[in-house]
Amino acid sequence: MLNFKAKAAFAGLTAATVALTLLTAPLQAQEPRTVVGERYVPTIWVDPDGCEHWVMDDGAEGFMSPHVTPDGKPVCRRGNICGIMPTDQFFATNQHAINSAGKKRLQEFFKSANARTFVIAGHTDSRASDEYNVRLSERRANAVARVGRSVGARISDVRAYGERDPSVPNTSAANMAKNRRVEIYCLR
Amino acid sequence: MKYFKAAVLFVASLSVSACGDISDKTVDQNFGDGSSGDLSQMTAGIWVDPEGCEHWLIDDGLEGYADLRRTPDGKPVCNSELPRNTATGPYKNGSTFLDVL
Numbered sequence: 516m517l518n519f520k521a522k523a524a525f526a527g528l529t530a531a532t533v534a535l536t537l538l539t540a541p542l543q544a545q546e547p548r549t550v551v552g553e554r555y556v557p558t559i560w561v562d563p564d565g566c567e568h569w570v571m572d573d574g575a576e577g578f579m580s581p582h583v584t585p586d587g588k589p590v591c592r593r594g595n596i597c598g599i600m601p602t603d604q605f606f607a608t609n610q611h612a613i614n615s616a617g618k619k620r621l622q623e624f625f626k627s628a629n630a631r632t633f634v635i636a637g638h639t640d641s642r643a644s645d646e647y648n649v650r651l652s653e654r655r656a657n658a659v660a661r662v663g664r665s666v667g668a669r670i671s672d673v674r675a676y677g678e679r680d681p682s683v684p685n686t687s688a689a690n691m692a693k694n695r696r697v698e699i700y701c702l703r
Numbered sequence: 704m705k706y707f708k709a710a711v712l713f714v715a716s717l718s719v720s721a722c723g724d725i726s727d728k729t730v731d732q733n734f735g736d737g738s739s740g741d742l743s744q745m746t747a748g749i750w751v752d753p754e755g756c757e758h759w760l761i762d763d764g765l766e767g768y769a770d771l772r773r774t775p776d777g778k779p780v781c782n783s784e785l786p787r788n789t790a791t792g793p794y795k796n797g798s799t800f801l802d803v804l
Contacts (some may be wrong), residue, residue: 558729558742562759568770570742571728576744577766581773587779597774605728632784634774671782680776700774 566591585626590609597701603692611654618662625668630701636658636674640691659697731763748794756781760794
């Protein structure tokens with residue numbers, strides 16, 4: 516209890532100092548700005564998926580926040596995408612039916628993945644319209660989900676990105692082939 | 704007013720002498736709560752929120768940590784088949800601290 520009172524008093528003091536600094540900032544825009552703050556250097560905690568989180572212990576409190584790239588994706592240590600299906604090996608151009616060899620491979624994958632549940636995300640290259648590509652990637656992701664469900668896998672989400680989340684720039688035929696993919700995330 | 708100021712100062716000096724300078728935030732600061740190691744070594748369980756999305760949950764003795772579980776595309780892991788408002792897994796591995804509250 517005593518501690519908390521002192522902390523509140525300190526917080527009040529700090530807040531007042533920060534407010535003052537901010538108020539005077541516009542008047543001295545050309546001057547080097549003084550930032551009043553305390554040094555908080557985090558360490559990294561890696562979650563069971565292999566993704567990083569910033570973590571700090573300040574005494575009685577602990578703080579944690581995800582380590583992300585500027586586009587909001589988690590920063591992970593191992594390539595934690597469990598399965599990437601190059602769609603050229605499973606689908607004909609513009610089609611969403613999976614050939615029988617592909618079905619067999621997929622069934623084996625779902626059975627041996629040892630996951631509690633799966634998330635499926637479909638992607639295309641940048642040819643054709645954005646709307647068409649979103650729909651194509653959705654049909655393909657759903658086709659993969661159906662194969663998974665047929666062997667008893669639990670699919671918790673199916674996502675369709677179309678051409679909006681390329682893994683490499685669509686600058687060559689080889690890169691475009693890399694972007695035509697269905698990603699399978701295994702949740703254990 | 705004077706008394707209040709004096710009290711605040713006294714309490715402030717107490718708290719400073721008790722905790723000292725906590726400049727290293729990367730290790731557990733509380734000894735005797737069952738965990739006092741590097742924060743990177745903590746083990747997590749899974750907590751499912753009321754909407755069905757999964758979070759990593761860690762009870763590190765006196766401190767608790769929680770953070771959203773995400774798939775590689777940055778989206779949350781939802782539609783969990785685990786029961787909602789429930790924590791599962793080894794999230795209390797770092798704690799011998801008796802949580803009575």
